[in-house]
Amino acid sequence: MRLPETRDLFARELTFPVTCESVVGSHGDVELTAPNGGAETIAEVLGRCPEEEFRSVDELYGALVTFVGDAYIGRKFYDDRGDQSAIDSEEVSF
Amino acid sequence: MGVTLVSGVPGVGTSAVCETARRQLDDGYELVNFGDIMLEQAAANGLATEREQLPELSLRETRRLQRRAAEYVADRAGVRELLVTTYLAAETDEGYLPGLPESALADVAPERFVLVEAAPATILERRSQAPRSYERSPTEREVAFQQDLNRAAAVSYALRTGAPVQLLENTGSVEDAAEQLAGTLRAAAGRSG
Numbered sequence: 431m432r433l434p435e436t437r438d439l440f441a442r443e444l445t446f447p448v449t450c451e452s453v454v455g456s457h458g459d460v461e462l463t464a465p466n467g468g469a470e471t472i473a474e475v476l477g478r479c480p481e482e483e484f485r486s487v488d489e490l491y492g493a494l495v496t497f498v499g500d501a502y503i504g505r506k507f508y509d510d511r512g513d514q515s516a517i518d519s520e521e522v523s524f
Numbered sequence: 525m526g527v528t529l530v531s532g533v534p535g536v537g538t539s540a541v542c543e544t545a546r547r548q549l550d551d552g553y554e555l556v557n558f559g560d561i562m563l564e565q566a567a568a569n570g571l572a573t574e575r576e577q578l579p580e581l582s583l584r585e586t587r588r589l590q591r592r593a594a595e596y597v598a599d600r601a602g603v604r605e606l607l608v609t610t611y612l613a614a615e616t617d618e619g620y621l622p623g624l625p626e627s628a629l630a631d632v633a634p635e636r637f638v639l640v641e642a643a644p645a646t647i648l649e650r651r652s653q654a655p656r657s658y659e660r661s662p663t664e665r666e667v668a669f670q671q672d673l674n675r676a677a678a679v680s681y682a683l684r685t686g687a688p689v690q691l692l693e694n695t696g697s698v699e700d701a702a703e704q705l706a707g708t709l710r711a712a713a714g715r716s717g
Contacts, residue, residue: 433560433564434556434561437560438546438555441542442547465568488539488575491557495563495567495574496573498567502567502568503570
């Protein structure tokens, strides 16, 4: 699954605070798919995380984003959808 | 399938209410956090790996991430009823910006907005006891201003989409507010089904 899908999973199936060990035990096999291709399991990602406990979904999600592998990290400003300059001319005000 | 956008200022308890409501709903629903998607995209583009870094991004980068997040929501909305938490007025280093610029609003196509609110003093009290740290400690006036901005943004979006705005007071227990939110979603699904 994509990383943002984990919020629903964690909200439904975990009770916080939760230990890192417990997350790996219950959901370690879940495979996270990078937007640019590649995948690794939650156990692999949290294996690089020094935190022992997560107090909220936000903390757990933050740890996953921080410790995902190189497959997740793309080139800065890379855009596979062509020129997006029109976005910058949109109205900003309310 | 539809999108319900739920928003509240930091500390009001939006996440707790939505997570509790989600547990009361069946597999036809999905809880999505707009900031999660922006952060995933920011990491994928080498821009940020922590939520606290998002307000530091340039306007151009922020807009691009918002657009990507909106596309993600649009895709997921084709599969399930979505409960999407987001900041309708997002704080950046340059000031507050609409959380959903025009193109993103069109992609997300919300069916309703739910504003989670509480008294500013209550929000500040919750922030001081929350299991997370906040970057700043705003005054009651700032919290009230943020809630006003949230309302203004919601009405602005409602004018453009025709989606109604509902108030959800989170002044008592999280369970009470969550039950009310889950009931709103079930009723809406019943009307559309």
